[in-house]
């Protein structure tokens with residue numbers, strides 16, 4: 228698949244993983260739109276990418292549907308068609324579930340899940356309309372595949388995003404749009420700074436004390452993969468049409484255990500109804516039903 232001259236739209240593309248992805252896509256010859264809520268990140272990323280007129284930096288809050296459509300219009304006005312959407316913008320809160328306020332849930336779900344929904348609703352019809360084929364990648368997380376304590380809000384949102392790609396993949400691949408879930412382990416980034424973008428009306432958090440304790444609990448960034456490493460991995464996953472774009476081999480046992488546990492839980496002692504099996508497969512592959 229030749230990406231040269233095609234256009235990518237990367238949300239949260241001005242920092243960390245999104246910037247690493249933007250770099251790799253630029254290196255593959257694509258035009259790249261980086262869309263981000265932070266002006267300072269946009270300015271620094273534009274300088275770091277040094278992509279000249281192949282880079283468009285735009286301000287976008289992915290939770291703002293009107294703005295998302297405006298920015299998509301601006302991207303099309305500049306580059307023509309958009310072929311690749313990377314729903315990557317994301318934020319996190321971590322800590323015991325019972326401390327979470329509604330505002331903690333609403334902020335993280337609003338950006339990580341709502342922002343992805345807004346990306347799909349804004350961009351998918353545009354990608355299908357030009358008929359040149361395309362790709363949607365969502366940055367989920369390894370925590371969508373391997374259970375991790377203290378991350379209920381974050382991980383369940385990432386599981387939702389992974390599931391969107393799993394559902395959309397069989398639905399859209401026949402029409403030339405490939406869907407991928409990118410599920411990395413830890414990557415060097417600015418996500419610890421995410422609260423700076425938290426809206427005032429969702430400021431009420433149950434994690435202020437937990438955040439202070441975590442901030443003094445040590446910095447493990449040197450153990451994490453770099454944005455360039457994962458950016459290249461995403462590019463490779465796109466070129467290979469991979470559904471699950473994974474990174475860290477440290478999680479192999481966890482991924483395997485989950486697969487084995489769900490497989491073992493299937494009630495194989497009950498007789499299978501072949502008619503139900505066939506009907507189920509048929510119902511969910513036929514857009515007319």
Ligand code: NAI
Pocket residue numbers: 238239240241242243244245262263264265268287288289290315316317318319338339342366367368369410411412413414415416417418419420421424
């Ligand atoms: P980052 O903070 O370095 O980059 C995220 C970018 O998204 C920032 O530039 C931020 O300004 C932007 N952003 C935040 N809210 C936004 C909004 N409402 N609208 C538009 N842009 C917004 O963080 P990182 O780590 O690069 O995160 C990128 C994605 O990777 C997120 O979805 C995160 O959940 C995911 N992820 C990160 C991992 C890590 O270890 N860093 C591991 C697994 C997944």
